[in-house]
Amino acid sequence: MDGSDTRRGTGRSSEKGRISRRNLLQASGALGASALAGCTDSEYFGGAAAGFDEKAFIVGYQPFYTESWSSLVIRHAGLDEKYLPDEYSVGAWEVALQGAVIGNKMISEQTDIGYTGDMPTITAIANEETLIDMMAIAGFSNGQQCNLCIVPADSSIKEAGDLDGGEIGVTTGTCTHRFLLQAIQEEGIDVDLSDQGMQTIVTNIREGNIPAGAGWEPSIARSAIQENAAEYLFTGADYEANDAAGLLMLDSMVENHPEAAKGWLKAELEAKHIMATDSERTLDLIQQEGQLRDYERETLRAVLYKNIDVNPEVERMLFYTDYEAVDAAERLMKEEAPEFLYEDQGVISHIPPEERYRTEPLQAAIDELEDEADWEPLREAER
Incomplete structure (x- = not known):
């Protein structure tokens, strides 16, 4: 999206967002909490x-x-x-x-x-x-598949701007991470990105341990649709971020x-x-x-x-x-x-x-x- 997008709000850059960008951990060549063997x-x-x-x-x-x-x-x-x-x-x-x-x-x-x-x-x-x-x-x-942000069911968070100052669980080095960094930048919000594996994210959402998480399907749908434990907040479509x-x-x-x-x-x-x-x-x-x-x-x-x-x-x-x-x-x-x-x-x-x-x-x-x-x-x- 161009710089005229109104979702940029104040235009503030997120320091945590910039740190996360610099530390993308080899863009999925080496993962943090999510390093998983086949x-x-x-x-x-x-x-x-x-x-x-x-x-x-x-x-x-x-x-x-x-x-x-x-x-x-x-x-x-x-x-x-x-x-x-x-x-x-x-x-x-x-x-x-x-x-x-x-x-x-x-x-x-x-x-x-x-x-x-x-x-x-x-x-x-x-x-x-x-x-x-x-x-x-x-x-x-x-x-609609990798670029998804969710919140716990019945959360008071209703839009991306409500995440300002909060924590978001995300698996670093993934398409989800890239999308989330873009959303943070365009919204002009400051968030704490917590490097977690996909299953840890949905567990923490279900138990109310984090206010928001980002991830990919089908794990997100299992939490939101099958378990009724989460709600979709926004997706890559809101930021022209394909996956x-x-x-x-x-x-x-x-x-x-x-x-x-x-x-x-x-x-x-x-x-x-x-x-x-x-x-x-x-x-x-x-x-x-x-x-x-x-x-x-x-x-x-x-x-x-x-x-x-x-x-x-x-x-x-x-x-x-x-x-x-x-x-x-x-x-x-x-x-x-x-x-x-x-x-x-x-x-x-x-x-x-x-x-x-x-x-x-x-x-x-x-x-x-x-x-x-x-x-x-x-x-x-x-x-």
Whole structure:
């Protein structure tokens, strides 16, 4: 937003906000209270490093980040088996509670394919140790998935300005953190940002230990909708702050196994088609994910298909895959997020080079599916 936005109020800068900006902790490369290790799903033979069998790929995914749920649809609909060439397979599905964990594992070549939020996506493709490519976006929204601020149910806080002088729980180094810093700056308020993991935030909100928290779906919806313990206060839509998830691949996979890379992108495109056109089947598939066993179906439905009351006209999820076909998504992934991490934070040493954004395999997948599939692979999925 430009400097004329009336939400800036007095125009005061928050000293705590500036400190938080300087200490973004490697933009999700290294996290504070939220540094969380990944684990391997027990249904697969875990513990393998990428490369143990170059045709059995390791997939890092985040069941607790809604914008990466196309990975759940691929997994539980068997789309990987449908589209990967016969000699290829998924060796392991590795769960991570933070995209940074997936990015770090890709840098150390322990993971071949990764689903990460926008911040760790940029951090990963900007690294100079291992070439990693952004192939597509797994999810995108106008600030309705990662850019969410909540307060306890029945809180006296009714608008962002009421947070002045208070404490907000946020997981540093995430898209939520970036959004919250923007909101603080635009509101001209002074707040105490407390570095907490996502589950700690919702617990503290439920118990009334903090006046506000910020985070991502589906944890926020579980607290607000399923448990009636929280209320949405504002979202990224109020500040033109979008959020996304990236689909990453090791450059060596793309170069050495191009048919497999293209096959995975076909699976991604069909997953988006299912999510955009068949909500009940989508929910059936997502409910097969054991990590989400504690989530009620209506909570899962809400985070994908029901708009938030504070932004009733803003769609919850936009099922895009080709970020170059969506101006706001391309701007976020190629300009806004990289510039924030490089120029504002100094967290990455350079803006990711253009060759790390690889969409040619996606275009090839789209072209082939237009001839092969009985559905049309759209660059922008229609709702």
